[in-house]
Amino acid sequence: xxLINPHLNFNxxxxxxxxxxxxxxxxxxxxxxxxxxxxxxxFEIAEIDANKIMHIALPIGKNVLMGNDVPSFMxxxxxxxxxxxxxxxxxxxxxxxxxxxxxxAGGTVEMPIGDSPWGxxxxxxxxxxxxxxxxxxxxxYQGKI
Numbered sequence: 001x002x003l004i005n006p007h008l009n010f011n012x013x014x015x016x017x018x019x020x021x022x023x024x025x026x027x028x029x030x031x032x033x034x035x036x037x038x039x040x041x042x043f044e045i046a047e048i049d050a051n052k053i054m055h056i057a058l059p060i061g062k063n064v065l066m067g068n069d070v071p072s073f074m075x076x077x078x079x080x081x082x083x084x085x086x087x088x089x090x091x092x093x094x095x096x097x098x099x100x101x102x103x104x105a106g107g108t109v110e111m112p113i114g115d116s117p118w119g120x121x122x123x124x125x126x127x128x129x130x131x132x133x134x135x136x137x138x139x140x141y142q143g144k145i
Contacts, residue, residue, distance in 0.1 A: 006086050008067040008131055009077045014053040017129040018067060022058055024102035030057040030064065035071060048072055079130035087134040093121050096137040103127050103135075 010017055015032075022029065036050040052069035065086075070077055090096035100113040106128035113123025113135060120138035127133060 005064045005066060008065070010053070010067060010069050010129065011076045011079065012052055012069050013129065014056055014067045014069045017131075018053075018056050018058055018065075020128070021065060021103075024099060025058065025060050025065075027059055030059050032056050035069075046072060085124070085132040085134050087136065090121075090135060090137040093137050096121055096123070096135050100125070100135045103133055 008014075008017070018029070033054045033056075034050065035045045035052050035054045038045065038054060049069075049071045052071065054068055056067050058065045088099055090099060096113060100123045104123075104125040104127065107125050109123070109125045110132075111122070111124040113121065116122040119140070120136050122134070122136045124134045125132070
């Protein structure tokens, strides 16, 4: 079965954001590459962009959360736009609480975590970097997602 791996764009703070995500999910970065490390002599990088992240990857279970900084010549990401949400299926209520409380710190809670009308344990928020998340634990789907 194919895996879906979210990829996030940032305006120069990808490394900070991914350090935060790593502090919540744990693990180690599989890859960190800066724009200045692109091995292409024909692709000149502006000094202001040299240390920005070209690619960063944080394995989480069988999936990988990936991201990059948008180079200045491409403009900026609208951090207040309505983006798609990243949905995380937790393996327990405890894990759901840990992820919700950790990732939502400094962000804006849209729906506090708790028992939902559809029978799962669910919460939704925008983190301090503008990324939207949904955390869900549903015992009837345990091990099936």
